[in-house]
Amino acid sequence: AQSVTQPDIHITVSEGASLELRCNYSYGATPYLFWYVQSPGQGLQLLLKYFSGDTLVQGIKGFEAEFKRSQSSFNLRKPSVHWSDAAEYFCAVGPTFSGGYNKLIFGAGTRLAVHP
Amino acid sequence: DVKVTQSSRYLVKRTGEKVFLECVQDMDHENMFWYRQDPGLGLRLIYFSYDVKMKEKGDIPEGYSVSREKKERFSLILESASTNQTSMYLCASSGESGHMNTEAFFGQGTRLTVV
Numbered sequence: 001a002q003s004v005t006q007p008d009i010h011i012t013v014s015e016g017a018s019l020e021l022r023c024n025y026s027y028g029a030t031p032y033l034f035w036y037v038q039s040p041g042q043g044l045q046l047l048l049k050y051f052s053g054d055t056l057v058q059g060i061k062g063f064e065a066e067f068k069r070s071q072s073s074f075n076l077r078k079p080s081v082h083w084s085d086a087a088e089y090f091c092a093v094g095p096t097f098s099g100g101y102n103k104l105i106f107g108a109g110t111r112l113a114v115h116p
Numbered sequence: 117d118v119k120v121t122q123s124s125r126y127l128v129k130r131t132g133e134k135v136f137l138e139c140v141q142d143m144d145h146e147n148m149f150w151y152r153q154d155p156g157l158g159l160r161l162i163y164f165s166y167d168v169k170m171k172e173k174g175d176i177p178e179g180y181s182v183s184r185e186k187k188e189r190f191s192l193i194l195e196s197a198s199t200n201q202t203s204m205y206l207c208a209s210s211g212e213s214g215h216m217n218t219e220a221f222f223g224q225g226t227r228l229t230v231v
Binding site for chain 1 (some may be wrong): 120121125147149151156157158159161164174206219220221222223224227
């Protein structure tokens, strides 16, 4: 069955430090992969997505992610974290089919705290 | 900009009440989704719709129903609200089902408390 695992529930980093959020997936074919961010009290905003081609994907707000097929991973990185990056981050994989219609599976999320 | 609008940010309802959560999108998207979000569980799909008047059960449909009478509007209905339905509810939309690389666009969420 398709699934997404985000091993870290909470991560705390200092402002200016580098960041890596982990995402592992289980999927029977080449997946489409997404990272979303949710600021407090808000909906989800797409950070970046991978469909094919270059395995290093650039997104908004200075984030990037690397697709590693051999490790079934799609980790999110940022070289220097800003206080405004404090939020919850969700990895998602798709499509999963139900009657032929595509939908995404989400991980449980990683909550990022940033120390000044 | 794509906009997915949920009618309420916060709702407080009593046990046993019938509750309607409304969602409207302005991008002419075929697919619309209702998720609930709970700490440690991520997003769980309740129902989705791929066309007007069409719906599919997601992973946790029990206690919920949906309505899609117009393409832009997707309603989630709690027939008889219970305290275990206290949660954040997120609506999303995405493009044509045949285009598997389309991402989902989310509303701001409705935080429902059932007392």
